[in-house]
Amino acid sequence: MSSVRYLYISLFSLGLVIFAVILQQSGYQGISFLPCPLCILQRVGYLAIAIFCFLAVGIAPFRKLFHALAFLSAAYGVSVAGRQVWLLSHPETSCGIDPLEIWINQFQLSKDIPWLFKADGLCSAKLPAILGLQVPEWSLFWFSVLFLVLLVTLFKKRT
Numbered sequence: 044m045s046s047v048r049y050l051y052i053s054l055f056s057l058g059l060v061i062f063a064v065i066l067q068q069s070g071y072q073g074i075s076f077l078p079c080p081l082c083i084l085q086r087v088g089y090l091a092i093a094i095f096c097f098l099a100v101g102i103a104p105f106r107k108l109f110h111a112l113a114f115l116s117a118a119y120g121v122s123v124a125g126r127q128v129w130l131l132s133h134p135e136t137s138c139g140i141d142p143l144e145i146w147i148n149q150f151q152l153s154k155d156i157p158w159l160f161k162a163d164g165l166c167s168a169k170l171p172a173i174l175g176l177q178v179p180e181w182s183l184f185w186f187s188v189l190f191l192v193l194l195v196t197l198f199k200k201r202t
Contacts, residue, residue, distance in 0.1 A: 044099075044110065044199070046099075046100045046103075048196075049096040049097070049099045049100045049110075050096070050097070050100050052092065052096045052189065052193075053092070053094075053100070054093075056092040056093035056189070057089075057090075060086050060089050060090060060159075063078070063082070063086060063178070064158065064159060066178070068158070071170075071171055074171055076164070076170055076178065077163040078161075078162055078163060078164055079127075079144070079162055079163075079165055079166040079168070080143035080144045080146075080166060081124075081126060081130075081143075081166045082127070082162070082164065082166075082179075083153075083162045084123045084147075085120055085124055085182050086159065086160070088116050088117070088123060089120065091119075092117055092189060092193075095110075095112040095113035096113050099113070107197075110193065110196070111197065113193055114194060114197055117186055117193050120182070120186035120190075121183065121186045121190050124179055124183035125183055127166055127179040127182070128177075128179050128180055130166050130167045131167060131169065131180075133167075134169070147160070147161075147162045
């Protein structure tokens with residue numbers, strides 16, 4: 044894959060995180076979109092994809108390694124987003140405050156950059172749909188797209 048494509052994927056992933064932070068800070072339809080523990084873990088997945096694709100641009104000898112790590116980050120994101128979509132369709136399985144929230148909020152990053160990494164919401168909370176889909180469903184869609192793009196291009200010969 045070309046350096047420009049890695050850069051596009053990196054910027055796209057960062058854009059998704061920025062969009063999530065904007066939703067968190069400003070809300071949508073008068074409702075605040077507080078991030079839950081699974082939302083924070085998805086942000087980590089998008090940031091990992093962005094970082095690994097950016098490193099693939101800058102460190103060409105290790106491009107395949109960074110590509111594989113970005114692919115694994117996308118696979119991780121698909122699993123986390125898939126779990127949250129499942130929780131949305133099975134809200135009875137949620138027991139209120141998730142123990143994962145306490146664990147995530149103990150990390151130093153949660154204390155240093157709370158607007159990006161602090162979990163405050165419930166994973167099974169139904170919020171207003173954006174263009175017909177809940178935020179976790181959008182996240183699952185975009186992680187799946189990134190997963191497929193990175194998978195297809197992982198074994199493709201460079202031209």
